[in-house]
Amino acid sequence: MTILNIAVAGCTGRMGKVLLEMIDEAPDLRLSAALEQKNNPFLKKDAGELIGAPCGIAISSDIASALNGSDILIDFTRPAGTLTHLALCREAGIKMVIGTTGFSAAEKEILNTASKELAIVFAPNMSVGVNVLFKLLEVAASSLLNEYDIEIVEAHHRHKVDAPSGTALRMGEIIAQTLKRDLGKVAVYGREGVTGERSAETIGFATIRGGDIVGDHTAIFAGTGERIEITHKASSRKTFAVGALRAARFLATRSTGLFDMQDVLGLR
Numbered sequence: 001m002t003i004l005n006i007a008v009a010g011c012t013g014r015m016g017k018v019l020l021e022m023i024d025e026a027p028d029l030r031l032s033a034a035l036e037q038k039n040n041p042f043l044k045k046d047a048g049e050l051i052g053a054p055c056g057i058a059i060s061s062d063i064a065s066a067l068n069g070s071d072i073l074i075d076f077t078r079p080a081g082t083l084t085h086l087a088l089c090r091e092a093g094i095k096m097v098i099g100t101t102g103f104s105a106a107e108k109e110i111l112n113t114a115s116k117e118l119a120i121v122f123a124p125n126m127s128v129g130v131n132v133l134f135k136l137l138e139v140a141a142s143s144l145l146n147e148y149d150i151e152i153v154e155a156h157h158r159h160k161v162d163a164p165s166g167t168a169l170r171m172g173e174i175i176a177q178t179l180k181r182d183l184g185k186v187a188v189y190g191r192e193g194v195t196g197e198r199s200a201e202t203i204g205f206a207t208i209r210g211g212d213i214v215g216d217h218t219a220i221f222a223g224t225g226e227r228i229e230i231t232h233k234a235s236s237r238k239t240f241a242v243g244a245l246r247a248a249r250f251l252a253t254r255s256t257g258l259f260d261m262q263d264v265l266g267l268r
């Protein structure tokens with residue numbers, strides 16, 4: 001069996017810890033580095049202690065040295081962190097699975113450029129369910145065409161820092177593309193006051209933040225006399241981590257290119 005050496009950035013974060021658990025359980029994967037920011041209180045501690053299974057890999061902020069001996073870096077951090085890691089991975093020729101959300105269009109372009117030199121899977125949601133939902137949205141939008149008002153609602157835990165979620169934005173992009181609309185022109189991010197009537201072409205986004213909600217997404221197609229709601233609810237971060245590890249295994253067969261979970265799951 002070929003063993004893949006996996007580095008985890010943001011290893012003490014919510015996703016980082018679940019990834020450590022799942023790598024520990026996978027016979028074909030080995031944790032090769034556990035990365036954190038300079039002021040992180042867990043630096044130098046054994047990464048395995050975070051999951052009750054010491055493994056001899058010390059948490060490090062010296063990313064370049066720690067990446068030595070890694071095949072793939074899995075990154076669920078923040079855009080600034082991911083872009084720093086990307087620059088170092090480009091130098092070292094290490095592939096990346098990027099789950100971080102909240103990138104600007106210009107930052108996404110940096111990922112695109114880097115993918116000419118290294119293989120990257122970049123996806124706002126690594127769960128199988130959400131990626132199937134993306135396909136269902138294409139079917140719904142192309143069948144219902146312009147007769148239905150489209151609204152996207154997402155709910156996440158109180159700690160989430162970006163809104164709307166990366167997944168909600170991708171849902172909007174898929175629907176807009178299917179209906180040949182420009183999301184930049186038709187998106188409405190929240191409403192307040194005397195807004196006037198809804199314009200037919202708009203795609204509305206509503207954001208809920210609270211408690212420990214792992215991640216809920218709904219697309220509403222509201223017509224006259226009926227509406228369709230397509231919902232995904234994540235109840236465990238394991239679903240994202242399983243997807244990220246599938247993406248890592250997929251990258252083992254690629255040398256360059258920008259991929260998403262539709263590619264990994266064969267849903268394109």
Ligand SMILES: NC(=O)C1=CN([C@@H]2O[C@H](COP(=O)(O)OP(=O)(O)OC[C@H]3O[C@@H](n4cnc5c(N)ncnc54)[C@H](OP(=O)(O)O)[C@@H]3O)[C@@H](O)[C@H]2O)C=CC1
Nearest residue numbers: 010012013014015076077078081099100101124125126240
């Ligand atoms: N694609 C997908 O399927 C999913 C994507 N996500 C996305 O993943 C990201 C992380 O989510 P989550 O784990 O909940 O977040 P957390 O805040 O729990 O974890 C983020 C981790 O990244 C570290 N970090 C923050 N900023 C930087 C930086 N500039 N450089 C290096 N490391 C940094 C944090 O360290 P410190 O504590 O020291 O700040 C922390 O360890 C978010 O963008 C989220 O939207 C989440 C779930 C699924």
Ligand SMILES: O=C(O)C1=N[C@H](C(=O)O)C[C@H](O)C1
Nearest residue numbers: 101124125160165166167215
């Ligand atoms: O921050 C989170 O937690 C999540 N973020 C992703 C997003 O922004 O779409 C995916 C998932 O819903 C969890």
